[in-house]
Amino acid sequence: MRRGNSAGGRRRRVTAVSLWFVVPALVIYGLVVIYPSISGAVYAFTDWRGGSSASFVGLRNFRELLSDPKTAGALRNTMLLTVVGTVVQTVLGLLLALALNSAIKSRNLLRTLFFAPALLPPVVIAVLWQYLYTPGGVIDRVLDTFGLGALSQNWLGNSSVALWSVLAVIVWQNVGLTMVIYLAGLQGIPDELYEAASIDGAGTMASFWNVTRPMLAPATTIAVALIMISNLKLFDQVFVMTGGGPGYATETLSLVMYKEAFVLGHYGYGAAVALVLTMLVAALVFVQVTITRRFEVEQ
Template structure:
């Protein structure tokens, strides 16, 4: 009889271990296509624009390097300074209006009312529409004898009827109302996400200790939605600084230059007048302003979160 070989104690014999191939090198190859696309679409145009900002390029094949002449002209250009002022006023107003209104809507819709889902959808819906369509819609709303004038006249407020887009004193504020109306839904959704992360036990404990609504909001809600507040403030400020579509459609920067922003001025200098070097200098200045304000704003709000 042949003897049967038995397996050693502990189960089957150990198989020789296979060497694991390092995953680091392999994973980098999956990133290369995205990096190449990012470099071609973002990095190269950005660096080229930064270079052309220091040239007198007007579309020709051989731009000349002129140093900081474009920036010196920009500082002395009254139209550019007016555009910068309009941009800052618009941005601050949009940040305040959109953030406060978005927070109020989020607090109101973070309750058990039956229609909360429908109302959330209605308030967020304008965000899904193209800015060009929003501009055309509100241009019609602000037209002489349009829906806004008709409603004001119908309720006996004829004194409030204005030339909304033709009066330099109210045209910029009309654009601000349009921007806030379109984007307030985004702020509302971000604040809602923050509010739904606040534990109900905190509110119950505060109520048992006699804290009112305002006290609960200031001591519990405000610190707990700090990250949501940071996101809303950053997004609204950046969006306001680079706003172009609604202004271009509704007023084209008019009347005069009352609603012209830096983005619109850059567009005119580059695509209308052919001043590519000067236009890219405006774009570079706008980029630096956005980066600096966003950095300061995020740093300040994060510091407030830590202190809270």
């Protein structure tokens, strides 16, 4: 009994010592993440405009948010970027992964080239493409070279195409990351499954549908979740390339939050927008993960 008590005491001492190593990280996390998050959620129900005075206004900020045409347009743009961007980026990433998972000699170089933009800061990408989109710039000159000069226009100044121009940049930058996720999934599929499918007489499309598709379900869950989160909180590229313009054609919820809080000084209203955006991200990603994981379980 004494030996057992001694061993139990040593385990408790080791556990206590280990906890002390965790405490500093928890304190920093609480000060940097938890406390500001809770404070922001509280200020969303106030009319705080900076300083120390803030009056409780209940749901007034949220009512204004829902009735404000500018914020409604930003929500519409955000959802459009999220839905279309997620579909396009997922499909292109999968196609690239399937192509570069083959035995072509230049596959390593091509993988590097497609993945490289994902490693660059979004601001750098935005400045680069802002230059490329300049009227009469590189893109317009390339179109002229191929006899498509009639398509040239003010890509970021035309309200009908500005949002799509921004979306093209987002997909171009991040499709390489989606490709890498799918490549990891493809390389984890045992060759025996394809051999068995071949013996059963399955062709290329049948093998993809019955072997590759279900085996890539976990990769799809991860890829779609990351794309959705990134597009829902999109800020850097829009801020640098268009500033939300022309007019409010490319405004996003993150940009509305920034302008209301740090430009106009409406911190309470900005916190309300941030809270709505946080809840929107959490709800959509939860639904997406729940749905896509059902396919993993079924398979």
